[in-house]
Amino acid sequence: MNRFVTWRPTPWEGTLFVLIFCAAGWSAHLSPYYLSLDQILESTRQFIIPGLLALGLMVVVVTAEIDISLASILAVGAVIFARLSAGGIGLAGAIPIVVLICVFLGAFNGFLVARLGLPSLAVTLGTMGAYRGLAFIVGSEAGYTNFSDMYQSPGSDYVLGIIPISLIVFAVVALLMWFLLQKTVFGRRCFAVGRNKDAAWIAGINVKALKITAYAIAGGLAAIAALIWIGQYGSARGDNADGAILFVVTAVVLGGVDINGGRGSVLGVVLALLLLGTLRNGMGLANIGGPVQTVVLGALLTIGVLRPVALRGVQTLRGTLNARRHEREKLAENVNNKTPAQWREKTGENNL
């Protein structure tokens, strides 16, 4: 087969495509300023930070766990950047340190969940508070704003004048994550573990190490998100990205990643991010306030999470209807197309 036709978007990814265009059309209808390359490229910056967190969370969710402490890890990363910047350390030295610390914080979540066998939702709710407190403790209460241009450039500069560097970073990370999840042994094992942990274990997969790795990857991506954050907002404080986790979880769920693990695609998550970004941008242009946006986000999350349920319901209904029709047809066939002699021959009653 031609390898170009083997890729087909799933129905849900197709739906997301259509929805993105609908949202964009709606935004263009609302505001004359929407349809310009500048504006659209600029608006992508809104979802890059939660987008990086979403790509990390996705790996964790695929292994059938969850991590809602990611926004807090981002805050810790941001204040450590602030500390290092204040200490006069260059960006090249700061990035490895922050990435290492964030990877460690993520891996600690993984350790608690995988090694000690604790339920991930309660544990990461706990570490969410603990890491948030840690960010305040490290960064003290006042925000830090004296970042040098070098620290800010990844989050605020442009290539060719209009393409934000952060967008390129996001695209590269998304491609890497796609490669990691779809094309490497590690990625396929993530899906295997998420689908059936016990079967994966019997098949010789080190489930615990794999989950810890997944959490560590999510932590590492939170560090990159922190770098983009300080460029975009020019400040670091303990309450950075507080409440961002709602947007992140919504993107992952809406992107078709099964919250029970084992299903999902990077393309879906990216499309969901584009959709949410377009909606947010459009609502912003239309002067719709933050509270309504929160309600829309919450409604989308609820819909996204109930979508598999609705799908299951429709399938069951269709199955029942099909079975009934099949039965009726069979009955009709038997009654109409066979003479009593044929019937007897078929069922072997004439042997009696």
Next chain:
Amino acid sequence: MAQMKPRQSWWAQLLRQRILGVVITLIALSLFFSCIAPRFDSLQNGQVIIANAAILAIVAAAQGMVLLTRNLDVSVGAIMGFTAYVAADYAAHHPHVGILLVVIALVMGGALGAVNGLIVAYGKVSPLVATLGTMSLFRGFTYIYAHGQEVTASNLPPWVLLLVDLHIAGIPFLVIVSAVVVSAVAAFLRFFPLGRRIYAIGSNPGASIFCGLRPERMTLFAYILCGTMCGFAGLLYAGRVGTVTVVLASGWELTSLAAAVIGGISVAGGAGSVLGAALGAIVLSMIDNGLVLLHIPEFWRMFVQGSAIVLAVTADAIINKQVRRSLRQLRLGGRVA
């Protein structure tokens, strides 16, 4: 019967242990703080601690009941805020509302809880994600309903404020109400068939289906009762703080979960008691109080609460492992004999 005996006494031991954990924490903490914090061990300070814990104890008991069914509710704060705002707003416009105000709060809380319950129980959705969604929905509705306004203490009917500040025989009214509500729920869970079923479905959903229970209904019921209690707590909180804003009780999801798991309620479901959750609320209140007396910055609180959740959950997992091991040994011992 001889074989049953050690098992029974052993279970009794375990039950004692679960409550014992939080009681020991409570005693150790109070000793610790009385040694290092000035004026911690005065009677007045003790009253302050208990009074501060009163409302949290109700919410923690509500959260604990949902935990018993192996679920979780992170929308408790949003339910409290929404109910408190709507009730306060209604009271501001109808000064002679009387006891109807409580009914409004209870019904509304129950209805919001039912939304959670329907999504989680019948939608078979991960409780964390579902209630995260409804949390933002409820909070967003509060913002939209409020239109940037707030209800100040002068708009509230005076009897609400009076009642909240009332002392009966030296004990704050809030503490009495809280104690009554928590004990009633504890008694309900301990002695009523429906209460036992909530434990049963959390302890082993598969077995409970084989016993003819319907886990979905029990879960829905737990969420409705949780919502009702949160609505009631929201009303009390509104009376206590006086000024009702849209961000009222945000962050309570973390606090209530911390109180419940410190109180010995297992996140794996089916074990623990809501009385423990109420004691957990007192522990948190005591930590808050101690940190304030020691002049430790406020943001340490979050760190302490988060770490407390992780520690309590870890301890619970270790206890569970021990329980399983002991049970297996008991079974093996029985077979050998």
